[in-house]
Amino acid sequence: MPSITSWTRLEPRARTGDLRPSLEAQVHDPAWMLARQWQLGEFLGDDAGSPVWVRVRGHADRVTRYRPGPAxxxxxxxxxxxxxxxxxEAEPGGPRSTAADLRAGAESGQHLLxxxxxxxxxxxxxxxAVTLLLDDYPLGLTGQEGAADEATARYLTVLRGRVPDGNAVAFTLHASPPTPAEPVWGLPPEAAPVLEAWLAWYDERHLTAPVTGPDTWDPQRLEYRFSVGLAEGTAETTLTAEAYQGGTLDWTDFTAAxxxxxxxxxARTPLLSTTFPAPVRFPGMPARRFWEFEDARVALxxxxxxxxxxxxxxxxxxxxVYGNDWYMVPLDVPSxxxxTITSVVVGDTFSSELGGPTLLPLPGAGAGDAHWSLYSLGTATGGRRTGLFVPPVTAGSLESEPLEEVLLVRDEDxxxxxxxxxxxxxxHGTTLDRAGATPPAEAPAPPPAGTLAYRLRTEVPANxxxxxPVEPRPGSYRLRLSHLDGATPLGRLLRPGLPGAYELFAEEVPREGxxxxxxxxxxRGSDGRGVLWTARRTRPGRGGAASGLRFDVVEE
Incomplete structure (x- = not known):
């Protein structure tokens, strides 16, 4: 027979919603004070031991391989x-790479001389050797001087024939490193250390991705993709950044496989730490004991x-309620x-009476509350991977003004x-403001009075x-770059070097742009050396925009 279980519950009924009179704990007599202590569990001795020391064992497996792109x-x-x-984030390099501009080539070539x-x-x-360098690596735009602007032409007029292109020289030395046994450009063997020092200086100032191999930047998704690998004993683990949009790289950008x-x-480093645990505290947190003087910032x-x-x-x-049950144990791990934590042993104030220290369950190894953990990596199958991944990233970097900026917007009209x-x-290394440098479109001549003029479409700025929108296959929509009146992109973001027309997925351009x-x-890297590279960033836009484009316009 089914049964009905019932119970009676006692609940306090406050006259007001203000908690301050009760929290003031006004003392009327000692018996009342003892009763309040008993009500708040001050006399409760169950599970009241405090940790005295904590010993943590584990190991850290260092990243030893890097793979750009999805291949x-x-x-x-x-x-x-x-x-x-x-x-x-570094852009692919080469002898005439746009990752290193004309000014950088001139400065590095001058430093070599x-x-x-x-x-x-x-x-x-x-x-x-200087004569050979000037003849073999002339400073220029590889046959594009006719398309250079006036400032670039003046720059080349001053420096052409006086300094070699350092970018091309570095590309040659990377392909064939200098050695004392094989002198280059007629230099004696003693010149090899000079060339090695210059090449190290160049690499520090111009960090570029390898010329061969896939590019980490996906122009159709406007994001980076790369992987790193580490060995956990005899097992291999791959951590992949599927959709890194630039900026601050953290463990949340990676998926384990x-x-x-x-x-x-x-490359394993054993970890062993025995330390004193510290209670978890934050500003404004109430005191652990009811009768302890509170911080003035506490206002419950x-x-x-x-x-x-x-x-x-x-x-x-x-x-x-739970603040006094949490403790913090520091553990230094390599970047x-x-x-991976293999064991956590806690010695508390009751260890001698209870038979010794306590071996805690590992994070994520139990069920219920014991399964709870932080900083778990996601997996490709939707699961979780325990372990703390500390990527080898910078604490902060200096960022220049944008060299190139493209705004992707929706035009509903x-x-x-x-x-x-x-x-x-x-x-030559400067930035051109296309919004200010693009002249406004010339307005067509007005039609004679009393007549109508038909225009196929209105004019839009050249930038x-x-x-x-195109549909290469059913259900898949792309945005293909086109042009009006022969206008073409002048920067690199819209000319990624892909064969055919430039396309990106339609969902990459949201309504806000x-x-x-x-x-x-x-x-600066971990060794203290400076690192300079060119990176790309994607940030939210400024909403929709109106280009003023209209078709089939009839004007008087």
Missing amino acids: AGPGVPYDGAAPLEALA RLLRAADLPADAVAD GATGLAPAP GQVEAAPSDLARMLVAEFAT GSLT ANLAWAVERRVPTP WLPLV LTVTRTHQYA
């Missing part, structure tokens, strides 16, 4: 010296939480590693999306490039 393969070795976001002339080398050999062919080298009577304010109620509950080039880089920029970034 499979072993990747390249990674030693952690260069920050990971710098390596992933300065080092050669200052070194203790025969003057005749240095003079012959099994072996993918990266073949990382084992002013905590207001609606039924939907779950986060605020959780913080208040943690501060008032660029995946840390014209039923189009637009790529608006606001800023583009010039060959507004239309993104026409998107801003894509290229900037110089400067930071």
Whole structure:
């Protein structure tokens, strides 16, 4: 027979909603004070031991392989010296790469000549080498001088024939490193250290991705994608950043997977730490004991939480009920590693009476509350991977003004999306403001009085490039870059070097728009050396925009 269980519950009924009189704990007599202590559990001795020491054991497996792009393969070795976001964001390099502009090539070439002339080398050999460098690596735009602007032409007039292109020289030395046994450009073997020092200086100032291999930047998704690999004993673990949009790289950008062919080298660091635990505290947190003097910043009577304010109620509950049950145990882990905890042993004030220290369950190893953990990596199958991943990134970097800026917007009036080039880089290292440099379209001559004039469409600025929706296959929509009146993009963001027309997925341009920029970034690696690279960022836009484009216009 089914039964009905009932019970009686006692609930307090307050005369007002103000908690301050009760929290004041006004003392009327000692018996009342003892009763209040008993009511708040001050005399409760169940599970009242306090931790005295904590011993943590584990291991940290360092990242040893890096693979750009989504392709499979072993990747390249990674030693952690260069920050990971710098390596992933760096643009592909080459002898005439736009990642290093004309000004950078001139400055690096001038520095090479300065080092050669200052070194203790025969003057005749240095003079012959300088002549060969100027002939073999001339400073220029590789046959595009006719398309250069006036400022670039003046820049080349001053420097052409006086300094070589340092970008092309570095590309040659990377392909064939200088050695004392094989002198280059007629230099004696003693010049090899000079060339090596110059190449190290160049690499520090111009961090570029490898010329061969896939690019980490996906122009159709406007995001980076790369992977790193580490060896956990004999098992391989791959951590993939599927959709890194630039900026601050953190562990949340990675997804864990099994072996993918990266073949990382084992690099394990054992971890052992015995320390004193510290209670978890934060400013404004109430005291742990009821009769302890409170901080003046505590005002629990002013905590207001609606039924939907779950986060605020959780913080208040943690501060008032569970705060004294949490302790913090510091553990130093190496950067660029995946840390796994193998055991946590706690010694408390009751250890001698209860038979010794307590071995705690590992994070995520139990059920219910014991399964709870933080900083767990997601997996490709939707599961969770325990362990703390600390990516080898910079604490902060210096960012230049945008070298290039493109605004992607929706134009509901014209039923189009637009790529608006606001800023583009010039060959000699400056920035051109296309919004201010683009002359307004000439208005057509008005028709004679009393007549009508038909116009196929209105004019739009030359830096507004239309993104026409196309459907390459059913259900998949893309935005294809087109042009009006022969207008073409001048920057690199809209010319990624892909074969055919430039397309991006339609969902990448939301209603609020998107801003894509290229900037110089400067930071220091783990060895203290400076790193300079060119990165791309995607940020929210400024809403929709109106280009003024209209079709089939009849004017009087």
